[in-house]
Amino acid sequence: MSHVPIIHVPSAESGKPATAIRRCAIYARVSVSSKDNRTQLTSLQAQVQACESYIQSQRGMGWELVAPPYIDDGYSGGNLDRPALIQLMLDVEAKKFDAVIVQRLDRLCRSVRDICDLLPTFSMTKTSLVSLTQAFDSETPTGKLTLHLLTTFGQFERELAGERVRDKFAITRASGRWQRSGIPLGYTLSDQQELQVNATEAAVVRDIFQRYLVADSMTQLLEDLSALDYRTKIHISRNGNQHGGKHFDRNTLNQLLKNRAYVGEVFYKDEWHPGKHEPIIDRALWDQVQAIRNQRARRTGRLTGNRYVEDFPLAGLVFWYDGSAYTMYESSNRKGQRYRYYKAPKTTLGQTDNSGPVTLPTHELHQVVIDHLRERFKDPQPWLDDLPEEWKSWPEFDPEHVKASLSKLDKPWRYFIPQMVADVIRQLVGRVVLYPDQVQISINVQTLSLLLKSFLHSDSEPKKASKPRRRRPDSVASVTKQRPLVPPKKTKET
Numbered sequence: 001m002s003h004v005p006i007i008h009v010p011s012a013e014s015g016k017p018a019t020a021i022r023r024c025a026i027y028a029r030v031s032v033s034s035k036d037n038r039t040q041l042t043s044l045q046a047q048v049q050a051c052e053s054y055i056q057s058q059r060g061m062g063w064e065l066v067a068p069p070y071i072d073d074g075y076s077g078g079n080l081d082r083p084a085l086i087q088l089m090l091d092v093e094a095k096k097f098d099a100v101i102v103q104r105l106d107r108l109c110r111s112v113r114d115i116c117d118l119l120p121t122f123s124m125t126k127t128s129l130v131s132l133t134q135a136f137d138s139e140t141p142t143g144k145l146t147l148h149l150l151t152t153f154g155q156f157e158r159e160l161a162g163e164r165v166r167d168k169f170a171i172t173r174a175s176g177r178w179q180r181s182g183i184p185l186g187y188t189l190s191d192q193q194e195l196q197v198n199a200t201e202a203a204v205v206r207d208i209f210q211r212y213l214v215a216d217s218m219t220q221l222l223e224d225l226s227a228l229d230y231r232t233k234i235h236i237s238r239n240g241n242q243h244g245g246k247h248f249d250r251n252t253l254n255q256l257l258k259n260r261a262y263v264g265e266v267f268y269k270d271e272w273h274p275g276k277h278e279p280i281i282d283r284a285l286w287d288q289v290q291a292i293r294n295q296r297a298r299r300t301g302r303l304t305g306n307r308y309v310e311d312f313p314l315a316g317l318v319f320w321y322d323g324s325a326y327t328m329y330e331s332s333n334r335k336g337q338r339y340r341y342y343k344a345p346k347t348t349l350g351q352t353d354n355s356g357p358v359t360l361p362t363h364e365l366h367q368v369v370i371d372h373l374r375e376r377f378k379d380p381q382p383w384l385d386d387l388p389e390e391w392k393s394w395p396e397f398d399p400e401h402v403k404a405s406l407s408k409l410d411k412p413w414r415y416f417i418p419q420m421v422a423d424v425i426r427q428l429v430g431r432v433v434l435y436p437d438q439v440q441i442s443i444n445v446q447t448l449s450l451l452l453k454s455f456l457h458s459d460s461e462p463k464k465a466s467k468p469r470r471r472r473p474d475s476v477a478s479v480t481k482q483r484p485l486v487p488p489k490k491t492k493e494t
Helices: 043-057 083-093 112-124 141-173 199-214 218-227 250-257 283-300 362-378 381-385 399-407 411-415 418-428 445-456
Strands: 022-030 063-065 070-073 099-102 128-131 187-189 195-197 265-268 271-274 318-320 327-332 338-343 429-434 438-443 490-493
Touching: 022 043, 022 083, 043 063, 043 070, 043 099, 070 083, 083 112, 112 128, 112 418, 141 411, 199 218, 199 250, 199 283, 218 250, 250 283, 338 362, 362 399, 362 418, 362 429, 362 438, 381 399, 399 445, 418 429, 418 445, 438 445
Parallel strands: 022 063, 022 070, 022 099, 099 128, 318 429, 438 490
Antiparallel strands: 187 195, 265 271, 327 338, 429 438
């Protein structure tokens, strides 16, 4: 970098009382390397200069820059495996500084879980963390409250990670048996809940996959399948009604082409896992088809993979009141600007009077949820009224203390970067149900329980500092454009 940071050296002036020195360090980061950036002022330089100017403005309070800036040039904020950050945390642990200054919190890390890995080191060494754009200082009362809230959610995320591991063991115990209600075309279900190949239907499935490889378009392929009289799987419901047996359309064809049951996998608790049944499609053919689907999806903008918490924190949690699930949806214009939505499900409810579900821009629905959560923080009585009786019987349970603690959680929201807001939404919200004239938002009882226990045991000992964790950054999938629609205005508590 052409910019040379200024390192201030404390000086004493005779006749004036000495001011306690607050030793400061600066951390800056960019995801894309600035080495090839020929502009006069790079993002890294702008970050460093902003931090230096702030330290200079606080010289009267004894603030001094005592080390060159710690800079990670070209490193993602999606994980903590960054050389400058690792060295910074080692120096913080050695108590070389009294404060670490960043331009924004997301320069340090992007998730609640990551920042909670770093906070114990700052806390135990009494080193402040200061963010300029959010006017955040971890040594102020509001800053301490914010850190307490972040730590609480970080602990909850770790508990969820442990549950995921236990769930995977449960999958193993499930012995690869089919757990879903609908049987895929090409299989029948045995009395032992295991899929068995139906030779006639399996031949149709293989032919569809092969034809997809050479088809000029989905329209042409659908016409060919219709001419061959290929039809969807026939299902008989418990009351004897027959479903399916129709010619393929775009939706049913896409559902078939992405069904991982055809490569020997089973779906259990929101994930695909190896099954015991015989695959119909070999892995090479499957990979070829998925590559073509992904290529076409990038052109049309359809979502083909999982979207992570940052962009869609309510993924899998939004439903129309008839139980139909909303899906994730994204598009971009020619200038590269992205538009994200929760796409309305197909349902017969409301079709006659135009009161059916509408596709919602993510930011609008997120704001409705955020406003509701902050309102509940200010007035948590509805949450307390619905608490299980066993919680109220805890010896240490004090309703007034809990209400006072929850009411304080509204203020720290303005310090959260978008990624942290998304983490908190994902953990606090249990379910969002949309009606034609209102939104019904349910709280995640696990999170609420953890918050209450945290408040009731707020005098517990600080946690031991942990070393920065290696983690791969979240992947980003392609998606498609949809017109923005206004979300319902009212909210209903459950």
